[in-house]
Amino acid sequence: MTEYLLILVSTILVNNFVLVQFLGLCPFMGVSGKLETSIGMAMATTFVLTLSSLCSYLTYNFILQPFGLEYLQTISFILVIAVVVQFTEMVVRKTSPLLYRVLGIFLPLITTNCAVLGVALQNISKQNGFVESILYGFGAAVGFSFVLVLFSAMRERINVADVPVVFKGSAIGMITAGLMALAFMGFTALVQI
Amino acid sequence: MALLRITSPHTQRAGRRTAWVMQMVILATIPGIVVQTWLFGWGTLINVMIACITALLCEAAILSLRRRAVAFFLKDYSALLTAVLLGVALPPIVPWWVTVTAVAFAIIFAKQIYGGLGNNPFNPAMVGYAIVLVSFPVPMSQWLGVQSLVSAQDTLTFTQSLQAIFQFLPVVESHALIDAYTMATPLDGFKTKDLLTAEEAFNTVPALHAANLNSWLWVNLAYLVGGLGLLWLRIITWHTPVALLGALLVMSGFFYGVDSANAASPFFHLTTGAAMFGAFFIATDPVSSCTSNRGKLIYGAGIGILIYIIRAWGGYPDGVAFAVLLMNFAAPLIDYYSQPRTYGHQKAKTGLKIGEDN
Numbered sequence: 064m065t066e067y068l069l070i071l072v073s074t075i076l077v078n079n080f081v082l083v084q085f086l087g088l089c090p091f092m093g094v095s096g097k098l099e100t101s102i103g104m105a106m107a108t109t110f111v112l113t114l115s116s117l118c119s120y121l122t123y124n125f126i127l128q129p130f131g132l133e134y135l136q137t138i139s140f141i142l143v144i145a146v147v148v149q150f151t152e153m154v155v156r157k158t159s160p161l162l163y164r165v166l167g168i169f170l171p172l173i174t175t176n177c178a179v180l181g182v183a184l185q186n187i188s189k190q191n192g193f194v195e196s197i198l199y200g201f202g203a204a205v206g207f208s209f210v211l212v213l214f215s216a217m218r219e220r221i222n223v224a225d226v227p228v229v230f231k232g233s234a235i236g237m238i239t240a241g242l243m244a245l246a247f248m249g250f251t252a253l254v255q256i
Numbered sequence: 257m258a259l260l261r262i263t264s265p266h267t268q269r270a271g272r273r274t275a276w277v278m279q280m281v282i283l284a285t286i287p288g289i290v291v292q293t294w295l296f297g298w299g300t301l302i303n304v305m306i307a308c309i310t311a312l313l314c315e316a317a318i319l320s321l322r323r324r325a326v327a328f329f330l331k332d333y334s335a336l337l338t339a340v341l342l343g344v345a346l347p348p349i350v351p352w353w354v355t356v357t358a359v360a361f362a363i364i365f366a367k368q369i370y371g372g373l374g375n376n377p378f379n380p381a382m383v384g385y386a387i388v389l390v391s392f393p394v395p396m397s398q399w400l401g402v403q404s405l406v407s408a409q410d411t412l413t414f415t416q417s418l419q420a421i422f423q424f425l426p427v428v429e430s431h432a433l434i435d436a437y438t439m440a441t442p443l444d445g446f447k448t449k450d451l452l453t454a455e456e457a458f459n460t461v462p463a464l465h466a467a468n469l470n471s472w473l474w475v476n477l478a479y480l481v482g483g484l485g486l487l488w489l490r491i492i493t494w495h496t497p498v499a500l501l502g503a504l505l506v507m508s509g510f511f512y513g514v515d516s517a518n519a520a521s522p523f524f525h526l527t528t529g530a531a532m533f534g535a536f537f538i539a540t541d542p543v544s545s546c547t548s549n550r551g552k553l554i555y556g557a558g559i560g561i562l563i564y565i566i567r568a569w570g571g572y573p574d575g576v577a578f579a580v581l582l583m584n585f586a587a588p589l590i591d592y593y594s595q596p597r598t599y600g601h602q603k604a605k606t607g608l609k610i611g612e613d614n
Contacts, residue, residue, distance in 0.1 A: 249578020
């Protein structure tokens with residue numbers, strides 16, 4: 064039980080995918096303009112990441128490994144992720160048309176979120192088991208969502224600040240993300256995994 | 257998102273200009289500076305001077321680059337306040353370039369790039385502190401010990417402090433000078449106690465000797481006095497410091513109660529490191545903290561909890577800087593969900609709403 068908790072703390076805070084490992088920066092910068100959009104994106108990413116880390120675990124252990132096809136892992140994970148994203152898109156469209164409209168182009172873009180592929184590949188290299196893989200994916204997604212939502216609230220405040228013209232927009236966003244990464248260094252060595 | 261609109265706390269009374277508020281906060285740090293100088297020598301004062309000069313130069317340079325009124329913004333004392341807060345937070349004989357780096361980074365990147373005073377989302381002083389803490393860990397961990405515990409015979413003179421800070425001496429002599437006067441802070445000593453129990457650590461580790469603990473108790477008491485002065489002048493409200501210290505007390509009390517063999521007492525946590533300094537001078541920054549009273553309570557409690565987490569399980573002995581930065585990061589969201597009830601409306605606007613504004 065404790066090790067599962069440690070995996071969550073590790074992925075959410077200590078090895079946060081965005082601020083410590085610098086994965087998934089494109090949606091982090093792209094969808095953080097409005098708080099409402101970022102909350103929707105956070106929920107969609109959480110769903111996709113958890114499901115795709117489960118699917119890629121199954122793909123690797125029951126298809127690739129038995130046939131000795133480990134060298135195909137990257138391309139097959141991309142395929143698995145694309146399928147999961149398409150599935151999510153269909154579910155969201157049916158269950159919440161409003162959320163579907165809010166997310167717009169960003170839902171298909173989860174396919175290119177490198178954090179999703181990163182989690183799948185790290186699960187293999189860390190030799191995580193079935194439950195660990197799902198928790199790792201879920202924790203990564205919660206960490207991503209956490210900083211995305213906080214960052215979008217902060218960006219709304221920065222948008223009305225008197226920022227020098229050359230730094231407006233993404234530039235000040237990048238600097239803010241850097242300062243946030245600095246703050247996250249406080250969690251260094253909280254857990255060792 | 258509709259931003260929370262509240263009359264600025266500085267403008268509630270006539271004659272309370274920004275410069276007056278900043279001056280009062282600088283004056284309130286004087287008890288702390290005096291005690292630090294008394295206990296740790298002239299280094300603190302020299303640091304504050306270096307920091308002030310750097311801050312004014314950086315602020316003036318950036319203001320003139322941005323073609324703003326240089327004299328007008330320099331006279332609001334905000335850059336000086338950042339410099340003073342950083343100067344007292346840094347170890348007393350830290351090399352001068354560490355202070356200069358910290359202050360320059362604080363003023364240029366944490367404050368002016370966001371548009372100057374009133375726009376900075378992070379506390380500039382703590383950004384400067386954190387950046388040198390992660391970049392130069394060795395000089396940042398050399399705190400001076402109290403007189404009775406270090407190997408040196410006499411107190412560090414003014415000249416010796418200057419020599420240590422400006423590194424006039426050859427490297428060997430400089431190291432000897434620093435080694436003769438420095439020791440770990442109590443928090444550092446407790447963090448590195450390894451397998452010792454808390455009781456053994458307090459009896460054997462030199463940094464946890466009663467004399468060293470007492471000196472930190474005095475430093476914290478001095479900042480408490482300064483902070484109470486700010487409360488009395490109504491420059492800060494009670495919400496943030498009380499929530500911060502309360503959360504730290506509850507956290508440390510709980511874990512002390514559960515495992516008193518390995519955890520330090522709540523008294524230890526409240527009277528060492530930057531507990532009081534952080535609670536009254538850092539966390540209460542009106543720009544980077546929360547706006548509403550409920551928000552301030554959540555914000556302060558968050559800092560207190562994070563300080564304990566980083567002190568007890570993290571990699572750094574004291575967590576005030578990181579805890580404040582992390583909660584600065586969360587402050588806009590807390591503000592968003594802790595808006596007070598608008599007069600004439602039934603309920604405050606809270607909770608999670610997706611796509612409402614679309």
